Amino acid sequence: xxxxxxxxxxxxxxxxxxxxxxxxxxxxxxxxxxxxxxxxxxxxxxxxxxxxxxxxxxxxxxxxxxxxxxxxxxxxxxxxxxxxxxxxxxxxxxxxxxxxxxxxxxxxxxxxxxxxxxxxxxxxxxxxxxxxxxxxxxxxxxxxxxxxxxxxxxxxxxxxxxxxxxxxxxxxxxxxxxxxxxxxxxxxxxxxxxxxxxxxx
Ligand SMILES: [Zn+2]
Numbered sequence: 041x042x043x044x045x046x047x048x049x050x051x052x053x054x055x056x057x058x059x060x061x062x063x064x065x066x067x068x069x070x071x072x073x074x075x076x077x078x079x080x081x082x083x084x085x086x087x088x089x090x091x092x093x094x095x096x097x098x099x100x101x102x103x104x105x106x107x108x109x110x111x112x113x114x115x116x117x118x119x120x121x122x123x124x125x126x127x128x129x130x131x132x133x134x135x136x137x138x139x140x141x142x143x144x145x146x147x148x149x150x151x152x153x154x155x156x157x158x159x160x161x162x163x164x165x166x167x168x169x170x171x172x173x174x175x176x177x178x179x180x181x182x183x184x185x186x187x188x189x190x191x192x193x194x195x196x197x198x199x200x201x202x203x204x205x206x207x208x209x210x211x212x213x214x215x216x217x218x219x220x221x222x223x224x225x226x227x228x229x230x231x232x233x234x235x236x237x238x239x240x241x
Contacts, residue, residue, distance in 0.1 A: 041069040075110055078147030083162060086144060090134030097170060099210075101125040102138040103218050111182050112149035118195075120178035123218040124159065127203055127210070131167040152178055152197045160199035171203030173214050 042065035049056040049064065056065070103123040111118050122142050133141075145158045160174040175198045183193035203210045 041072070042066060045069065074147070075108075076148055078144045081144045081147075083141070083144060083166075086140050087133065087137055087166060090137045091167060092132050092134065093130055094128055094132050095130065097127055097129065099125055099127050099214065100132060100135075101214065101217055102135060105139045105142050107142050107146040107176070107178075109146040109148070109150045109152075109155060109178075111180060112151060114182035115149070116180075116182040116185065118150075118152060118178045118180040118182070120176065120194075122159070122177075123175045123214075124163070124173070125204070125214045125217075126163055126167070126172045127170040129168055129170050131169075133163065133167060152176055152180075152195055156197040156199045160201050164201050169202065171205070171207075171210065172199070172201040173204040173211065174199045175215075175218060 045065035045068045046056040049061055054061060056062075101123070102125075103121075105122040105124065106119075107122050108117060108119040110116065124138050124142070141162060142159060145155050145162075156174050156176045160172045163169065163172045163174075175196065177196045178194070180193050180195065200211060204214060205211075
């Protein structure tokens with residue numbers, strides 16, 4: 041990979057041999073390897089020992105999970121907040137494992153829609169809950185850095201499964217709970233637009 045990065049630097053018009061760039065191929069390889077480490081992570085290992093049997097079915101919500109991913113079209117970052125909720129049938133996932141799950145799928149080349157769905161489907165498959173909801177709000181540098189229409193650089197995606205899809209009240213309860221705090225840089229006043237988008241799901 042380091043040879044490729046050196047070639048890339050040369051193709052960009054740089055001198056890969058100049059002092060400031062000497063270690064760049066090594067650094068880029070290390071960074072890219074980390075940012076795509078989700079490919080080599082086994083979900084079952086992540087969740088190992090963190091699935092517990094319960095006999096309540098109250099909504100579990102983990103919100104404002106920071107995530108960083110790379111768009112597969114430009115290899116540029118998109119990042120923001122992820123909100124996850126589910127209603128257990130008889131199993132729950134240890135709370136600290138939800139952000140880990142988000143990391144595993146974020147650290148791959150992604151499109152935001154697929155990333156959102158993968159998180160929801162994994163929770164559905166692992167604990168068969170009554171419902172799962174995942175909402176992701178993200179800024180895409182491939183759009184904001186290239187000066188593409190600013191409002192388009194912020195996107196909200198959602199995946200609603202089971203009770204969250206079938207029951208409007210359950211879905212609204214979740215959406216009300218996650219709109220309390222919005223601290224995404226560049227998000228502006230997209231909160232209502234985001235919810236409108238989610239409502240269309
Ligand atoms: Zn892109």
